[in-house]
Every structure is written in C-alpha cells, then in structure tokens.
Amino acid sequence: MRLVVIGATGRTGSEIVAEASGRGHDVVGVARSADTVEDVRVHPTEKLRDLLEGEAGDGPADVAIDFTVPGACREYATMAAEAGVPYVVGTTGFDEEGLDELKEASESIPVLKASNFARGVQALLRVVEAGIEALPGYDIELTETHHSGKRDAPSGTAKSILNAVDEARESDSELDRTHGREGEHLREESEVGVHVRRAGNVRGEHEVLLADNDEVLTLTHRAESRRVFAAGAVDAAEWLIGKEAGWYDFEDAL
Ligand SMILES: NC(=O)c1ccc[n+]([C@@H]2O[C@H](COP(=O)([O-])OP(=O)(O)OC[C@H]3O[C@@H](n4cnc5c(N)ncnc54)[C@H](OP(=O)(O)O)[C@@H]3O)[C@@H](O)[C@H]2O)c1
Numbered sequence: 584m585r586l587v588v589i590g591a592t593g594r595t596g597s598e599i600v601a602e603a604s605g606r607g608h609d610v611v612g613v614a615r616s617a618d619t620v621e622d623v624r625v626h627p628t629e630k631l632r633d634l635l636e637g638e639a640g641d642g643p644a645d646v647a648i649d650f651t652v653p654g655a656c657r658e659y660a661t662m663a664a665e666a667g668v669p670y671v672v673g674t675t676g677f678d679e680e681g682l683d684e685l686k687e688a689s690e691s692i693p694v695l696k697a698s699n700f701a702r703g704v705q706a707l708l709r710v711v712e713a714g715i716e717a718l719p720g721y722d723i724e725l726t727e728t729h730h731s732g733k734r735d736a737p738s739g740t741a742k743s744i745l746n747a748v749d750e751a752r753e754s755d756s757e758l759d760r761t762h763g764r765e766g767e768h769l770r771e772e773s774e775v776g777v778h779v780r781r782a783g784n785v786r787g788e789h790e791v792l793l794a795d796n797d798e799v800l801t802l803t804h805r806a807e808s809r810r811v812f813a814a815g816a817v818d819a820a821e822w823l824i825g826k827e828a829g830w831y832d833f834e835d836a837l
Pocket residue numbers: 589590591592593594595596613614615616628650651652653655672673674675676697698699700701735812
C-alpha cells in the first residue's frame with residue numbers, strides 16, 4: 584500500500600515508518616521539518632495535499648497515519664477527506680471541537696481513531712470492565728505514567744479506561760473523577776482517583792487498582808517499546824483501506 588505517515592520524524596512516527604517499510608509498503612513521511620527517517624523521504628507539511636492527492640507523480644495515497652498534535656491533525660484530516668484518503672489517527676488530546684472536526688471528515692472517508700494501538704491495552708479495557716463487574720463497590724484508582732515529553736494529561740488511554748469504568752458501572756463517573764489529591768479530603772465511595780506521572784522516557788504505563796478493605800487487585804499494562812504502537816497503527820491502516828466512510832476504532836480492526 585502507498586502510505587503517508589504524518590509526524591514521521593516523531594518518537595512514534597519514526598517507528599511507524601520503520602514498521603511499514605519493513606512490511607514492504609511504499610512509505611512517504613511528512614513533518615514540519617523535511618528530513619529522512621530510515622532512508623524514507625520526509626516531506627514538509629506544505630507538500631501533504633500533493634502527497635495525498637498524488638500530484639507529486641507517485642499516484643494517490645491509499646491511506647494516511649497521523650501521530651502529530653491535535654491542532655494539525657484536525658486540519659490534515661480535513662485535507663484527507665477532500666482527497667478521499669482513509670485516515671488513521673493516533674494523535675491524542677483533542678477537545679470537543681477537534682473531535683467534531685474529525686467526525687465531520689469521517690462523513691466522507693473512513694477514519695479510525697485509537698488512543699492506544701497496543702493490543703494489550705484493548706485487552707486491558709475488557710479486563711477492567713470484567714474486574715469492576717465482578718467486584719461491585721470496590722474503590723477504583725487509575726495511575727498512568729509517560730515520558731516527560733508528553734503534552735496531554737491524563738493520557739488518551741487513561742480516558743478510554745475511564746470510559747470503560749463508566750460502562751462497567753453503568754454511570755457517568757466524570758463528576759466523580761478526582762485528579763490527584765492534596766489537603767483534607769475523605770474519599771467518596773463513588774470517587775475514581777486519577778493520577779498522572781511524567782518522567783524520563785517511559786513509553787506508557789497504565790494501572791487500575793481495585794480495592795476493598797480486605798484485598799487489592801491491580802491490572803497493569805506497560806508498553807516496553809513504541810514498536811507496539813507502530814505495529815498496531817500499521818495493522819489498522821492495512822485494514823482501513825477499502826472500508827466505507829465512517830468512524831472506526833482499533834477494536835473494529837482487531
Ligand atoms: N494512539 C497511540 O497508540 C499513541 C501512542 C503514542 C503516542 N501517541 C500520541 O501521538 C502523538 C505524537 O506523539 P509522539 O510522542 O510521537 O510525539 P513527537 O515525538 O513530539 O512527534 C510529533 C511529530 O509530529 C510532527 N508535528 C508536530 N507538530 C506538527 C504540525 N503542526 N504539523 C505537522 N507535523 C507536526 C513533529 O515533526 P516536527 O518536529 O518536524 O514538527 C513530529 O514528527 C501524541 O498525541 C501522543 O499522545 C499515541
């Protein structure tokens with residue numbers, strides 16, 4: 584497939600370039616600064632429309648993968664919609680307006696968005712729901728750790744886990760979420776504690792703790808390398824080609 588990787592020079596984008604090239608795909612990269620990654624040409628963002636539409640002489644793209652920042656991703660997804668190119672979004676940290684713009688793009692192209700392309704995290708979401716259903720009334724605390732360069736907090740994956748908590752409790756826990764704690768505060772029964780750590784080069788760790796007075800269950804996912812996100816994103820891109828316009832998540836591709 585002919586794949587455009589947007590954010591190709593980044594921590595995750597460069598792994599995607601390596602993964603897709605390794606699978607024999609025809610890969611071009613895009614980033615603000617033109618460069619090469621793994622011997623793959625990285626074009627400046629001004630060339631993106633041409634690369635998507637195929638006016639650069641190599642034919643139109645089959646699919647694009649975006650691991651950039653929300654503000655840029657919104658704009659590029661709209662460009663992909665105009666070019667008719669399926670779009671995989673790994674970028675996290677969107678506000679409502681940004682998400683609406685992505686959903687608008689999905690009216691004319693298939694858009695697959697996932698806050699985490701690790702298969703283990705998809706499994707964690709299911710296990711968390713099962714754990715909460717099996718242990719009603721247990722206290723729930725979520726802790727996530729990422730590298731010091733991560734911008735958004737809590738992580739997109741933490742938000743997906745919180746949604747899974749809501750599903751399992753059949754409630755909207757948004758009002759019950761306590762982000763960190765300081766000072767005098769007794770834990771409410773329905774409260775879900777959310778704790779964020781940023782340090783070093785941690786690829787991504789999420790832990791859900793379920794406890795009552797007599798036992799503690801912890802469910803942890805740890806990404807050992809960014810290759811796991813790259814493999815999942817390329818799997819998703821391969822799957823998305825030829826799908827109808829619409830909104831998809833990683834679970835659909837799995
Ligand atoms: N869904 C998942 O599984 C998953 C996994 C890991 C990370 N992420 C998310 O993916 C995103 C990127 O993470 P990262 O750690 O790879 O970031 P990063 O290392 O900072 O890389 C960002 C990339 O985006 C490019 N970029 C930044 N602003 C841009 C703009 N305005 N237009 C075009 N390109 C732009 C950068 O290129 P220049 O430096 O040249 O601008 C760079 O190539 C974050 O939102 C992160 O949370 C998701």
